[in-house]
Structure formats: C-alpha cells, structure tokens
Amino acid sequence: PKTVYLKDYRAPDYLIDETHLTFELFEDHTLVHAQLVMRRNPQAGSGLPPLVLDGQQLELLSLAVDDVPLGEGDYQQDDSHLTLQPTRSEFVIDSSVRIHPESNTALEGLYKSGGMFCTQCEAEGFRKITFYLDRPDVMSKFTTTVSAAQRDYPVLLSNGNPIASGHEEDGRHWATWQDPFRKPAYLFALVAGDLWCIEDSFRTMSGRDVALRIYVEPENIGKLQHGMDSLKKSMKWDEEVYGREYDLDIFMIVAVNDFNMGAMENKGLNIFNSSCVLAHPETATDAAHQRVEAVVAHEYFHNWSGNRVTCRDWFQLSLKEGFTVFRDAEFSADMNSRTVKRIEDVAFLRTQQFAEDAGPMAHPVRPDAYMEISNFYTLTIYEKGAEVLRMIHTLLGAEAFRQGSDLYFDRHDGQAVTCDDFIQAMEDASGVDLGQFKRWYTQSGTPRLVVEEAYDPVAHTYSLTFRQSCPPTPGQEHKQPFVIPVAMGLLDAHGHELPLRLAGEAVADGTSRVLAVTEAEQHFTFVDVAHKPLPSLLRGFSAPVKLSFPYSRDQLMFLMQHDSDGFNRWEAGQQLSVQVLQELVDQQQRDEALSLDPRLIAALRSVLADESLDAAMVAEMLSLPAEAYLAELSEVADVDAIHAAREFARAQICAELFDLLWARYQACREQSRSTPYAADAAQIARRSLQNIALSYLALAGSDEVVDVCEEQFEHADNMTERLAAMAVLVNSPFESEKATALAKFADYFKDDALVMDQWFSVQAGSPLPGGLERVEALMHHPAFTLKNPNKVRALIGAFANQNHVNFHRLDGAGYRFLADQVIALNALNPQIASRLLTPLTRWRKFDSARQALMRGELERILASGELSSDVFEVVSKSLV
Ligand code: DPP
Numbered sequence: 001p002k003t004v005y006l007k008d009y010r011a012p013d014y015l016i017d018e019t020h021l022t023f024e025l026f027e028d029h030t031l032v033h034a035q036l037v038m039r040r041n042p043q044a045g046s047g048l049p050p051l052v053l054d055g056q057q058l059e060l061l062s063l064a065v066d067d068v069p070l071g072e073g074d075y076q077q078d079d080s081h082l083t084l085q086p087t088r089s090e091f092v093i094d095s096s097v098r099i100h101p102e103s104n105t106a107l108e109g110l111y112k113s114g115g116m117f118c119t120q121c122e123a124e125g126f127r128k129i130t131f132y133l134d135r136p137d138v139m140s141k142f143t144t145t146v147s148a149a150q151r152d153y154p155v156l157l158s159n160g161n162p163i164a165s166g167h168e169e170d171g172r173h174w175a176t177w178q179d180p181f182r183k184p185a186y187l188f189a190l191v192a193g194d195l196w197c198i199e200d201s202f203r204t205m206s207g208r209d210v211a212l213r214i215y216v217e218p219e220n221i222g223k224l225q226h227g228m229d230s231l232k233k234s235m236k237w238d239e240e241v242y243g244r245e246y247d248l249d250i251f252m253i254v255a256v257n258d259f260n261m262g263a264m265e266n267k268g269l270n271i272f273n274s275s276c277v278l279a280h281p282e283t284a285t286d287a288a289h290q291r292v293e294a295v296v297a298h299e300y301f302h303n304w305s306g307n308r309v310t311c312r313d314w315f316q317l318s319l320k321e322g323f324t325v326f327r328d329a330e331f332s333a334d335m336n337s338r339t340v341k342r343i344e345d346v347a348f349l350r351t352q353q354f355a356e357d358a359g360p361m362a363h364p365v366r367p368d369a370y371m372e373i374s375n376f377y378t379l380t381i382y383e384k385g386a387e388v389l390r391m392i393h394t395l396l397g398a399e400a401f402r403q404g405s406d407l408y409f410d411r412h413d414g415q416a417v418t419c420d421d422f423i424q425a426m427e428d429a430s431g432v433d434l435g436q437f438k439r440w441y442t443q444s445g446t447p448r449l450v451v452e453e454a455y456d457p458v459a460h461t462y463s464l465t466f467r468q469s470c471p472p473t474p475g476q477e478h479k480q481p482f483v484i485p486v487a488m489g490l491l492d493a494h495g496h497e498l499p500l501r502l503a504g505e506a507v508a509d510g511t512s513r514v515l516a517v518t519e520a521e522q523h524f525t526f527v528d529v530a531h532k533p534l535p536s537l538l539r540g541f542s543a544p545v546k547l548s549f550p551y552s553r554d555q556l557m558f559l560m561q562h563d564s565d566g567f568n569r570w571e572a573g574q575q576l577s578v579q580v581l582q583e584l585v586d587q588q589q590r591d592e593a594l595s596l597d598p599r600l601i602a603a604l605r606s607v608l609a610d611e612s613l614d615a616a617m618v619a620e621m622l623s624l625p626a627e628a629y630l631a632e633l634s635e636v637a638d639v640d641a642i643h644a645a646r647e648f649a650r651a652q653i654c655a656e657l658f659d660l661l662w663a664r665y666q667a668c669r670e671q672s673r674s675t676p677y678a679a680d681a682a683q684i685a686r687r688s689l690q691n692i693a694l695s696y697l698a699l700a701g702s703d704e705v706v707d708v709c710e711e712q713f714e715h716a717d718n719m720t721e722r723l724a725a726m727a728v729l730v731n732s733p734f735e736s737e738k739a740t741a742l743a744k745f746a747d748y749f750k751d752d753a754l755v756m757d758q759w760f761s762v763q764a765g766s767p768l769p770g771g772l773e774r775v776e777a778l779m780h781h782p783a784f785t786l787k788n789p790n791k792v793r794a795l796i797g798a799f800a801n802q803n804h805v806n807f808h809r810l811d812g813a814g815y816r817f818l819a820d821q822v823i824a825l826n827a828l829n830p831q832i833a834s835r836l837l838t839p840l841t842r843w844r845k846f847d848s849a850r851q852a853l854m855r856g857e858l859e860r861i862l863a864s865g866e867l868s869s870d871v872f873e874v875v876s877k878s879l880v
C-alpha cells in the first residue's frame, strides 16, 4: 500500500455539482446508475487534466459522457481508478455498475446486515458503490432513487427529503430522496428493509417542526424510547449551548446489527450500530443507556460539526471528531453528573489513549501521513482531539469559545475546511494568539509535566516550577514546548482555599485559576501566602499530560477530603491507590509477603462511611485503578504481579470493610427493590455503588454473599443489576452457582444479540485460570460469529484487552489465538481485523520473553498471505 501525505494535498481538478443515483437492489446483485454533473474546478489551475475517478470492486456496465457512450479505448481502468480525458469544462458522466452487497463482509460501501441493505461510506466506502471523486472536499447535491422488491424491502430510505415514490408491475417499488444540502460522498446513506419505526417530532428554535424517526427490525421496536428521548435532548442542547438548529424536515436513525463503528452521521439518515441506539432496562445496562445518549448526541451534533462544515481531507479528521466528542462530553456532563463523566473520560484517556501515544501507531491529532485512513479513527483523533478542544475552551473561556464557534460555523458553512481554519476562527473571535498552542495538532506523544514547590516563610511567597518534556514518538525525535493550561488552587492546613495572587498582580484573582505553562521550564510565584499550602494541580484534568508532584500519602488523603474540585478529590484517591498498589507489585516481584498500607483502607473507610457523598463518587473512589492503567504506568508491565497486587488489595478491602460494604449494599439493594427502574443520575449512582460493593463482598466467599448475589441475579428488574450479579458469580469460585446463572441467562436471552454480547464479554474478561480455553470454547457457541463485529469485540476483544493475565499467558497461547483471529478476519473484514490487533502492538511494554512471543505473532501475520492495507499498516509499523 501507498503512503498518503498531508503535504501532497491538492484541490480537486473537477467538481461534481449534482449527483443523481439510482439503485436497483436484487438478491444476487445490485445495479447502480450514477449521473454526475461535473465541471472543471476554477481554483485548480487551467487546461483540462485527465479526470481520475475512484472506484473499487465495481463491474463497469456502461459509461457515457454527455450522452455519448465511451468504448474501451476511451478510458483506462485499474483496480481502484477509472481515468478519462474530458474535452469540455462542463460535462455530464453517466455510468452503470454492478456490485455485490450480498457478499460484502467488509461492511464498507453497500452491504447487507441480516435482511436489510445499508451503507457505510466514511471514510472511503463510496468508491465501492460507484465511480466518483470520493474525497471530502468534493461536495455535491444528491438525488437518490432506490428500487427493490416491496415485500422484503417495504422501507426505502436515503438522505434528505422524500420527493417521489411509486410501484412497478413486478412487485417492486421505488422511492426518490433529495438532499438539498451539498455534501461529500462519505455522508451518503441508503437503507432498504422490512423496518418498523417510532415517530416523534421536535419544534426547533425558529418554530419549525421536524419529524423524528428511529427505524429497527420489528423485534426491537420496544427498545427505542431512550434513543428518541436522547435525540430530543440533543437537539435542544445544541440550540441552547451552540445556537445550532436542525435544518431538514426529517431526521432519521436506523439501527443495524452488523456495523464496524458505533454509528455514522450521514446527513438526515444516521445509521447506528444497534448497540448504540437500542436500550431497554431489562436488556441494557446503565452504562449502555448512557452510551446510547452520548452516541445519539454525538452523531446528531455532527450535523453542524462535520456535515454543514466538513473536513477538507482526512488528515483533518479531528476537526470534526475532536470537536464533536468535546460537544457530546459536555452534553453528557450537563445531562448527568459532570464530575463522574469527567472521571470516566479521563480514566479511559489515560489508560488507552496514552498507551496509543506511547506505541508504534502514535500520531498527532492532525496526522501527516497514513496508509489506510480507516486506521486513523483512533483514540488520539477522537479523545485527545476532544482534550485539545477542551483546552481551547479553558484558555478562552466559555463566552469567547462560543463566539469562536459561531464565527467558525458562519464563516465556513457549506465548506470543507482544515483544523487551521477552526483555530483561525477561535483566534479572530477571541483575540487570543493560538500559534504555539497549535503544536497540540502537530506533535504526538503525551507531555510530562514535573512540578516542584518552594515556600519562603519569611517573604510569604510560594513558587511552583513546571518542567515539561515529551518523549520521542515515531518520526518525531524532538518536541517543542506545548501550551499547557494548568487549572489549580492552593489549600491551607484546614483545607480552605487561598486567594491566588501572583507576584506583580495588584489583587488576588479567585481561588482557582488557570496557569498557562508555555515554556520548557517556568516558575509561578504566589504572594501573601502566610503558611505553606498544599497545591491542587491540573483540576478537572485541564490538560492531557502526565503530571507529577511529590505528594506524600498523607497529603493525598487530605486532598481526597478537602479539595473543592471533585475530579481532583477522586484523582488524589487514584494516586494514593497507585502508590499503594505499586508498592505491592514491588513486594510481589521480590517474593515478599504482601502488606497493604492501612492508609488506603482508612481513606476508603471514610469515603464509605460518609453518607453525604454522592453515591456515584463513592463508587468511583472505591474502584481501584484498572490493571491496564497500572500497566500503562509501568516501565515494564508485570501483568501477573499487577493482578496479584490488585487482587490482594481487593481482598484486604473486603476483609477490613466488610460490614460497611454490607450495610451500604443492603441499603442500595433495598431501594432498588422498592423503586421502579429509571436510567436517571441518582439511580445510576446507587446501582454503581451497589454493584461495586457486591463485587468486594463476594471476595469473602461466604454463603450469605452467594445468597444475596443469587437474589440480585434472580430478582433484579434490570440488566445493570442482573449482569453485575452474574459477573460476580462468574469471577467467583462458586462453580455450580456460576454454571446455573450462565445457563439461565443464555437460555432466557438467547435471541437477543446485544444481551448475548454481554454474556460473552463477562466470560471473556474473567481472570480465573483457563480463560483462553473458555474463550475458544465460546467461539463455537451458536450465538457467536466472526462476521458480526459486535460479537468479535464482545468475545475476542474483551479477552485480549481486559483479561491481561490470561491473554498474556507465558506460553504465548493468548497471542497465538489473537493472531489466528486477525488472520481469519483480514480476509473477511479488514477494519475489524486491524482494530483487533491493538494489544499486540503494545509489545514494548512487556518483558523480553513476552516481547519475543508478541513480535513472533506479528511476523506470522505479516507472512500469512495477502494482507489488507489496514492490517499491513498496523503490523508493519508495529515491527519497526
Ligand atoms: N461514525 C463515526 C463517528 O461518528 C465516524 N464519523 O465518529
């Protein structure tokens, strides 16, 4: 495969003003007729260069320019392009091709999911549908006619508004849709199937009524209300917070079972992985409900940040994704607990994105090069990209940020633009120079920020020294200093916040403020500080950096209790846990008896005993850092020692705090029994506390705990409690209770694909010995198939990403298993194959024996035959 470089970007030679598509859908093939109204791009030079259309796996049936049929000598065709020589600056191309959605297992382009036809065109799937200029800076007005057998495909959908429909004699029917907004081909969508929908409406801020519809296969019609509620909340929020109004008369979502991503923001016709839109209390957990709310919002928000203003080229992907993730995160924070949302996002970022930024696929938020763009739908583009937007918001303030976003949407409506254009709008609206800040877009790697303090008891000054650095990443040996916004405060000995006045300032400026660290080394001196304070740094995780400050454990306990910033209270607890767990890892590695610092128990005891604390915060504070996070923090990750240390700490917590955990568990469960389920913040908080308490209690191994576990499993009225109880049993030594629960669950839910995904995941993630054998056996379960991405993620993905002790078995069998699956999937679905590879790319984190085994499997994949560009890029870069 070829590498594509940002520096080679050139405007398109030709433009497509109108795109008229006709699809004739049949069971064994589909015909696509495309009429493209084209002209020379006046911005791209003079003369008439050859026209090079993208097209892959298309059987060309006919081709004409301005109604004149072309013969074989009039064009050239290879496996990805069709080239012809225009003779006029304005012309119309007509093409007919045959494609095979019925055998498309890559789930890119037009394909079948179960009995329905659907599309996924981002990033470069449209070229598998028809010959086209498949690039985001070619924007066109689309009219789409779909024809199919009426009995099997009564519903025919595409982007925009329905303008005509009719019946043919042979049992077929057709519908025509017109999208009045110009859009790139990646936002095209088509759906045909036997679908039911629920319908609602939304009155926009200017008083227009928009019809809202969510389509599903009939058996899922009862799982749509939460998605619909989420959609209406999103529409309202985007009006209130960003002033963005919806622009078509109809907005549709379709749920499909086989989908590579979470969802896709096609104009007016979002297509969703059913896991991201279906939700019902009996089948979906609280986490799933929250995910639905977030993804519905995310895709809806793309209507402005992505569709009305789109990307010039795929290097700018974070322009729409980072911005839209930031928007959906703020939406979720407004709908639920802001602090808890931030905690979850930061824990995810630090575990997963930081690992990516430290690995062979590390790339800037705006990459310079790629082989396969599908590989760049990454945590860096999405999550780090969102952090970059959050930092801009922090540096400019909410008001100037909003003015910047208004200017951006206004200035670029209908255009395909760059990250630089976005920054320019922010600068123009705020007057803030973001020149140096832009390094966040061009430099990869996670910056380190080392902080030191100095107190002068005579002068009453307190100084903080910040030293920033960033480790080398592929292609980037040396980094320039970043602009790092550090939100901070100072606490006195009673835990009160001090007024913050920097040397040279006339008056103090509040008790929490943002220091902009812009140099490799920089000092800030606060004056009027009567006693040595304790700093609270990087409040709300104000920058995606690894900050270190030499806190003692006692100081961390103090911050846990007193910091006014909820995020930093949690963070102090995490740092305390990390210190304590790292000490246990050391003991384990030295073969010493493990001994847990009692301060951790004391800290958790006071958290548990404090009934005034938000239950969600208690649950978060009780959650020890994940094994993956501890691995990420290690120089060389010792998976067995990490697991042993963490399990030891959990057992100690259970032993020392059993009575408190029991009391809180019982109180929560009692409330669950007496209140009908709602996916609201208070109930979600209660259930998370209840479930984490149960997971600790189970470590006692006593009969009374097995009983409550079974009671919760049997009698819960919702999946959050039922699944948690089953997971506790699965991870316990109670073999017969475990077997009974798994069998009952599978029997009851066998026809619900999304519930069975959870059943697979719980087992795949269990760290008990024999994990690989269990997963291999589950691969033969009738509900499992490699052809469904959700199943692959639920079983193989969960095993390789969440089950460290089993996946990293010393004999390499876990690695071999994963490589076998990647090789099989490479032929079926390259995007999923490449995604699945991620754990093997992290080989540098492990001891030399494991490194050799992991590399060996990467090499075996490389030698396994013809590789997709997706898999080839990741494997070859990982082996460098
Ligand atoms: N569907 C993906 C997302 O919304 C890609 N645009 O992020």
Ligand code: ZN
Pocket: 298, 302, 320, 321, 324
């Ligand atoms: Zn997105």
